[in-house]
Amino acid sequence: MHILLTGGSGFIGSNFVRFALESRADLSITNLDALTYSGNPENLADIEHDKRYRFVHGDIKDLDLCTRLLGEVDAVVHMAAESHVDRSIIDGRPFVETNVLGTQTLLDAARRNNFKGRFVHVSTDEVFGDLPLDQPELKFHEKLPLKPSSPYSASKAASDMVVHAYHHTFGLNVSVTNCSNNFGPYQFPEKVIPLFVTNLIEGKKVPLYGDGRNVRDWLHVVDHCEAVLAVLEKGKAGQTYCIGGNNERSNLELTHTILELMGKGKEMIQPVTDRLGHDRRYAIDPRKIESELGWKPTRSAWPGALEQTIKWYVDHERWWRRVKSGAYREYYQKQYGNR
Ligand SMILES: NC(=O)c1ccc[n+]([C@@H]2O[C@H](COP(=O)([O-])OP(=O)(O)OC[C@H]3O[C@@H](n4cnc5c(N)ncnc54)[C@H](O)[C@@H]3O)[C@@H](O)[C@H]2O)c1
Numbered sequence: 001m002h003i004l005l006t007g008g009s010g011f012i013g014s015n016f017v018r019f020a021l022e023s024r025a026d027l028s029i030t031n032l033d034a035l036t037y038s039g040n041p042e043n044l045a046d047i048e049h050d051k052r053y054r055f056v057h058g059d060i061k062d063l064d065l066c067t068r069l070l071g072e073v074d075a076v077v078h079m080a081a082e083s084h085v086d087r088s089i090i091d092g093r094p095f096v097e098t099n100v101l102g103t104q105t106l107l108d109a110a111r112r113n114n115f116k117g118r119f120v121h122v123s124t125d126e127v128f129g130d131l132p133l134d135q136p137e138l139k140f141h142e143k144l145p146l147k148p149s150s151p152y153s154a155s156k157a158a159s160d161m162v163v164h165a166y167h168h169t170f171g172l173n174v175s176v177t178n179c180s181n182n183f184g185p186y187q188f189p190e191k192v193i194p195l196f197v198t199n200l201i202e203g204k205k206v207p208l209y210g211d212g213r214n215v216r217d218w219l220h221v222v223d224h225c226e227a228v229l230a231v232l233e234k235g236k237a238g239q240t241y242c243i244g245g246n247n248e249r250s251n252l253e254l255t256h257t258i259l260e261l262m263g264k265g266k267e268m269i270q271p272v273t274d275r276l277g278h279d280r281r282y283a284i285d286p287r288k289i290e291s292e293l294g295w296k297p298t299r300s301a302w303p304g305a306l307e308q309t310i311k312w313y314v315d316h317e318r319w320w321r322r323v324k325s326g327a328y329r330e331y332y333q334k335q336y337g338n339r
Contacts, residue, residue: 007080210274212252244284
């Protein structure tokens, strides 16, 4: 099977390329990525000469390019997105452009090709809004209405709806995944875990939003990749699959665990003004994907998986220092030209 993966040079995408090529000998991947600030081909430096991997530098909003690429592949895994909530609060426009118009462009390219292959749209649990802290029995599931609260999650929810509409209207063979917060290697260090870990290595404090009581359901990125592959191979057209780790942690608990694992004290916490409209709690009920597709997380056990992730950043200091300083951009400017 030849997959068109969009956003394969980002955090989840690069983990997906590595995981999918390692676990399926008959699979090849074309990675379409615009190399925005969070796309880093260095994430795949060890793969770029693999005969089963091809990189195409381009934008999912380019209909002619997407039409050509859709004509060459058997399936699509769509991950390309603007992905950071804080950036969406500063400027929501690129989020609507990439996440909504970009997704629609890909779907239109599929229609132009009369594409019959599987199309997996990778989305977030944030499309469901948030849950109260005092009702732990409530969790997100596939039958809930979408109720996004940030400009990021609103753009993802819109894209999920466009994807479902293309199934309903044109019969495209699509599935949508809504996954909880991911952690693991190659995450851009604006996101909380790599930000805190790399700050602590640099001797800097960690900025903790508000009262720190916001809860997230943490899943190892490779468990997420395995779930996406299961949806690609066994998922049903028109269906949504919620993916989560049954691993709820408050930001305060997460911060304390990171400090403890890195041998640092609580004085390294710098409380900062809360994020605007900060969702209180996300939690996934993963029973549908577990029972229908036989997926279960096996790499997310806490705190061992967090400890391994911290070790990855400690061992890959050159990688994140180049990301933090912007030096990684020279690498692809040399290979793929200026943007
Ligand atoms: N990180 C999480 O915890 C999480 C959880 C659930 C779902 N998701 C979803 O998974 C997907 C990947 O997230 P991530 O954390 O790896 O994000 P990321 O920001 O690390 O990577 C996004 C990638 O998309 C590329 N991209 C952006 N705009 C593009 C465009 N117009 N055309 C082509 N490529 C473009 C970027 O260059 C980058 O390589 C996103 O759709 C996100 O909404 C993320």
